[in-house]
């Protein structure tokens with residue numbers, strides 16, 4: 070009996086300077102959840118884009134339900150029942166939720182577009198996912214997590230037989246993730262096959278039936294998840310043993326550097342007070358929308374505050390804008406690389422050096438390309454950024470490697486007080502560890518690091534102290550010793 074829905078045979082794809090896929094072959098069983106894992110730049114998204122008809126393979130064949138297929142356009146792939154939720158969301162922001170779900174798939178009543186039916190069906194889909202938002206809401210007003218769910222609804226609405234999800238959970242929190250997992254399992258029960266990409270390996274073990282590992286464009290193997298443990302999977306991914314995922318170092322705790330007193334911003338932040346001392350890493354946990362990013366933005370002068378104060382070494386400071394905060398030694402690795410962190414059409418070199426002009430000026434006051442090259446090469450190496458060269462435009466880098474460029478930019482800047490907002494989102498396990506080591510370095514140098522993260526293992530693994538936020542309030546503070554996943558979750562809700 071042949072129950073493979075999809076057979077990939079010898080798929081290769083090259084881009085200038087990179088062989089993104091090198092004769093990749095594997096099979097996906099009908100009605101299974103098939104995970105696809107690998108380091109940043111391993112070729113996962115490229116493979117998905119081939120299945121989605123966005124790229125054509127240079128060689129190799131794809132067999133879908135016993136039929137050889139070759140998609141010249143995304144539409145052809147869609148017609149064969151393949152739907153994709155891409156890593157970078159592709160919604161139309163000004164349009165409503167209902168409009169987005171039915172974009173390209175409108176329901177007609179006679180010759181008229183039947184808005185009533187579409188809104189009703191959209192409502193049913195949202196209910197299925199436990200989302201209570203109005204379907205008339207423009208997508209632009211939604212959080213990243215909510216947009217993600219709309220993408221999933223949209224794919225499901227296309228009556229797909231193969232649903233491909235490229236890091237769908239990267240932006241979701243525990244609760245939203247649970248709902249998404251349930252939905253994915255429900256889809257499987259209905260005979261839909263799912264290809265699932267994630268850097269969160271816990272999820273793979275929780276959710277998937279089989280897993281394929283890619284490394285440097287090559288297929289390393291496909292195994293049933295029940296026959297493998299996390300360690301083995303990691304070593305398949307990175308090609309070596311990885312010891313100690315969270316290389317936490319303890320430093321002597323010193324004076325208070327930053328203090329926030331009764332910070333308020335109407336409707337967003339309620340009376341928040343906390344201190345951060347030298348030598349400690351403070352983690353901020355909470356659900357998406359709990360006000361964590363808003364807290365950082367208010368402290369950094371990006372958003373106005375209504376009352377309360379921020380003290381640096383005991384002296385009140387107030388930034389009228391972000392620029393002022395930067396010149397006082399503050400830095401921020403922002404959460405959304407696409408809109409806030411990077412200029413897509415500039416090179417890796419330009420992006421890394423962009424915030425550190427003072428470092429790359431020559432004595433004559435001109436930008437020294439030599440210095441720019443030195444610095445960017447240094448960070449490309451330190452963070453193991455996979456790119457053909459430092460002159461490559463960042464838009465051609467894989468998602469995780471773009472995130473590494475954002476991190477590099479702020480590390481080079483060398484700010485004294487650094488807010489990291491979801492610093493390792495979409496970054497593979499090996500590179501995450503490199504980032505944790507760099508965080509250790511920063512603290513050793515006497516810098517202050519505040520890390521916002523939705524990944525509880527990371528918060529627990531790296532923080533000395535954990536602040537938990539919920540609906541704009543600080544609900545509690547846990548020390549490293551007393552913190553557990555359960556305690557944090559209790560405070561979150």
Ligand SMILES: Nc1ncnc2c1ncn2[C@@H]1O[C@H](COP(=O)(O)OP(=O)(O)OP(=O)(O)O)[C@@H](O)[C@H]1O
Pocket residue numbers: 084085087088089107108109110111112113114115116156455456457465466467468469470495
């Ligand atoms: N359009 C493109 N032009 C040039 N190079 C590209 C293009 N798309 C991808 N690449 C390169 O192909 C390789 C594979 O990238 P891909 O996006 O498939 O990685 P990935 O496994 O999805 O990584 P991540 O986990 O970071 O998302 C990378 O080296 C990337 O820089």
Ligand SMILES: [Mg+2]
Pocket residue numbers: 113114115156235467468469
């Ligand atoms: Mg990718």
